[in-house]
Amino acid sequence: MRKTEAELEEERLLVEAAQRDHAAFHRLYDRYFDQIYSYVYYHCGSREQAEDVTAATFQRALEDLPNFSWRGVPYSAWLYRVASNLLARDRRRPAWLELKEEAPLASAEPEPDELWLVKEQDGELHEAIRKLPPDQRQAILLRFFAGMRNREVGKVMNRSEGAIKLLVFRGVSNLRREMGEAP
Amino acid sequence: MSHKGADHLSESIDRWLGAGAGGGGVGHLADVLGALSDAFPEVSDELAKERVRRRLAGFNPRSRTPQELLVERAADSVERIGRSLAGEGEYLPWPTIAGAAAVLVVAAVALAWLRRRGLDPAATEA
Numbered sequence: 001m002r003k004t005e006a007e008l009e010e011e012r013l014l015v016e017a018a019q020r021d022h023a024a025f026h027r028l029y030d031r032y033f034d035q036i037y038s039y040v041y042y043h044c045g046s047r048e049q050a051e052d053v054t055a056a057t058f059q060r061a062l063e064d065l066p067n068f069s070w071r072g073v074p075y076s077a078w079l080y081r082v083a084s085n086l087l088a089r090d091r092r093r094p095a096w097l098e099l100k101e102e103a104p105l106a107s108a109e110p111e112p113d114e115l116w117l118v119k120e121q122d123g124e125l126h127e128a129i130r131k132l133p134p135d136q137r138q139a140i141l142l143r144f145f146a147g148m149r150n151r152e153v154g155k156v157m158n159r160s161e162g163a164i165k166l167l168v169f170r171g172v173s174n175l176r177r178e179m180g181e182a183p
Numbered sequence: 184m185s186h187k188g189a190d191h192l193s194e195s196i197d198r199w200l201g202a203g204a205g206g207g208g209v210g211h212l213a214d215v216l217g218a219l220s221d222a223f224p225e226v227s228d229e230l231a232k233e234r235v236r237r238r239l240a241g242f243n244p245r246s247r248t249p250q251e252l253l254v255e256r257a258a259d260s261v262e263r264i265g266r267s268l269a270g271e272g273e274y275l276p277w278p279t280i281a282g283a284a285a286v287l288v289v290a291a292v293a294l295a296w297l298r299r300r301g302l303d304p305a306a307t308e309a
Contacts, residue, residue: 038223
């Protein structure tokens, strides 16, 4: 999950290629779509919202591509940050606009690519994570889903490394309480 | 709140993520770390991916000027301050707070200056 120097260099070349020619952006899109979509889905538990937020994230990425300057931080960290900001805005919308995860439709034949939704094995844990305060949930997801170090999570969340450690500590403590002795 | 506990947990997570299952010790914490590190497989939804790809294909990116970016960043800061004041657990780094305070002070001074000019009969007649 963590990026090697070679991967970072490859990523930098992809970003620079997309800055020169927007048509090359599709390679960044193909590389990061699943990551961002999954991250948003684990945050909100809604496929529709995950799709919308992911689309808005990549639209912002396209718009800001000319202004993006490489600082040795994975490009995905910037995408996670944009997605997180968009999710925070969504939380401020009226409750009737909030989409909750729906059970898969019994009559609908699941597409092979959507089987992961039907087969979700960790519903209880995911539900507990969605009950966490947004900042704790974000820190937990970036640590465990994105596999980021505290320093990288701090860059995404605009906080110090120490603050991230405490957030993760609180989040894990809350999860342990929430899930009792049988996670 | 235990900083030592947070440090210890952080090291355990790093070991766990680096070494895979078994790197985080034993007991309930190990169970939780194991569950967390296994709970988030990267999901693939090719239909959603294609739908978003089509949306992006029809999207005309509008490149923004540095001034527009600054205004947008300021609006984000205001929104985050709003979330923080609303008790939504939004963290505000000190530069954001300092910036907001500076803007407030400047606005208050400007308001006082304008009011004084407005209340000054000489200024009004002029």
